[in-house]
Amino acid sequence: MTQYSGRSFPSRFAALEPYKDFARETELDRAETINARPFSEIVVFYDAMLPLLPEALDYLNTFDVKALPREEANLLRLCLAMVEASMAVELFEDTDPKYLMPIRRFFPEHDRWAGDAAKAGARAAA
């Protein structure tokens, strides 16, 4: 039985614990979370994450990406949230750029695919 550690991320990435709220499961959720934060807050996240990003990806690459344990799955979601942060910091200098269609209206259908596949698998097995 796995002990629930109370950590969001693997222990060597404990420094990222303050940003656990960005590690959302879907692209829509990650994008909207970043959109809603002040720019200065996302800059802090970006600056903390950037030097750890290659190490995080190298570490995650040692796992089967289809079967990540809880802490590693959270770490991957945080890396994906970093992609959203990079758009805000590197390209737009804004977390909620003015002249873009809102993400909810540019809907990421692929967020549903994993769930649909799981349901289809369950139906086929039944």
Added chain:
Amino acid sequence: MDLAEQPVLFMDRHPEMERTPVPTEPYVSADFFEKEREKIFRRTWINVARETDVPEPNDYLVREVQIARTSVLIVRGKDNVVRAFHNMCSHRGNPVAWDERGKCRGAFTCQFHGWVYNTQGELVYVADADRFFGVDPQQNGLTPIHCDVWQGFIFVNFAERPSETLAGYMAPITAGVAGYPFADYSKTYCYKADEAVNWKTLVEAQLEGWHLPTLHAKTLAKSATNIGKRFTHSALDCLGPHGFVSTFPPDVFNPSPVTAISGRYGVGTFDAFAVDREGDKEGSDGFKLNGAFDLYHVFPNLYIGLLNGTYFTYNIWPVAVDRTIWEITGYFPTAQNAGQLFAQQVGSIAFRDTLREDGFTHERICSVMSSGAKKQLHLQDEEMAIRNFMNAVNAYVAARPS
């Protein structure tokens, strides 16, 4: 410089093409929209899926095609042939497939009263048959829709008798696309934007790269154009009613820090645009692009964008004269690890936000197009593919019923 003396590049190849302003009326007229529905969308080949969406016998997929006012059921039979039908029971009209996709057991059972159709559309069981007053199963199968496959893309044609085969319709494009390794990539992302815009405004916005340095200054411009150089397409072709667009990759590409990191783990999208055709060709098997990317417009409403290491499609679905659904689908090699997944996300999100800039513009254009303030629009030489598209729209709309 006298405007008349300016060098004209692309349109010199098409002396028959007019150079006059074009009317705004077709973008705002509900009557014209209905003509487009009948004369274009019920007469041409329309992409609805990829073969890989229904890879095995009994796999099926349902597509609501509002412009044809129907629900299309696409199913691979046990003979491995892909067929398309109107998703409508002959009894009292209930769609026989309620889910978007699935695997049937060789047949579809209508969930209203239990009539059964096999995967070839044949009515094989009429519930309570003895209480009907003469239902001939042979006359009451699912109504078929012409269906064919090109380069792994499944197309349908709603005409009773299509005026040409799919192969013939696609012939102007086939040579340019043949050899692209579509099979190396699988569907990775799909965005669906429900926009308040006329479908033609949306199509046309993608039929030229001239807006890249301006509209996409913060996003795609750095990867797909040369900042500071006057924009010109690397290729701009009219291929029958279809179009082809390509732009020069940047002389120098400076990836942002996160893009630079992601490049060590896999191929994304901005970097795929920026890679010169002589450069690293991960996954492209030596297929030569004409520039940063090869973008094909398949009349009326499909785009296929080819890059090194990824490709994307747009399906542009008219709903009303001022409403269109834009589906953007991206294909990558299946990510083998977290690093590749990350790189692909860098790619898809950068692309997504570029297209969100387009979507914003589309709706702003539509908001004023009906004002009557402008009766005409102007097109320059680099917008030749737009003029070709408009000509094709007008030709189909004006054609006599067959």
